[in-house]
Amino acid sequence: MAELTPEEFLDTVLVPEKSSDHICWNCRGLKPVLKDSKFPPADIIGWCTKIHWPHYWCVADFNVVKKCYAFEQRKKG
Ligand code: SF4
Numbered sequence: 001m002a003e004l005t006p007e008e009f010l011d012t013v014l015v016p017e018k019s020s021d022h023i024c025w026n027c028r029g030l031k032p033v034l035k036d037s038k039f040p041p042a043d044i045i046g047w048c049t050k051i052h053w054p055h056y057w058c059v060a061d062f063n064v065v066k067k068c069y070a071f072e073q074r075k076k077g
Contacts, residue, residue, distance in 0.1 A: 007075060018045045022065045028072045030059065 004012070007028075016025075016032035022045060024030040029050035033040050047056040050070045059065065 005075065016046070018061060020045055020061055020064060022059065023068055023071060024048065024059055024065055026071075026074055027068070028074050029070065031056070 014032070015035040017035045017037060018033065019025075022030075024046070025032075027048075027050075029048050030046050031049055032046035033044060041058070043061055044058045045061045046059050048059050048070075049056055050072070051057055051068070
């Protein structure tokens with residue numbers, strides 16, 4: 001069985017509620033709203049932990065982020 005990186009393992013247990021065209025999905029800064037979560041507002045895909053650090057910024061699903069100066073590619077493999 002292939003070994004997973006820590007990020008790959010988290011992807012198997014922390015399943016996002018939504019999908020969209022945001023570049024954020026491939027960024028290490030995004031903490032997505034998790035599947036079946038009832039707490040967060042319905043109009044966000046998750047939170048950015050980078051651009052307003054140490055605060056989180058709500059990433060709205062209707063305002064699709066296509067480019068971002070703080071984008072950091074998630075590591076693979
Ligand atoms: S740093 Fe930019 S690309 Fe990454 S999650 Fe935040 S807003 Fe999205």
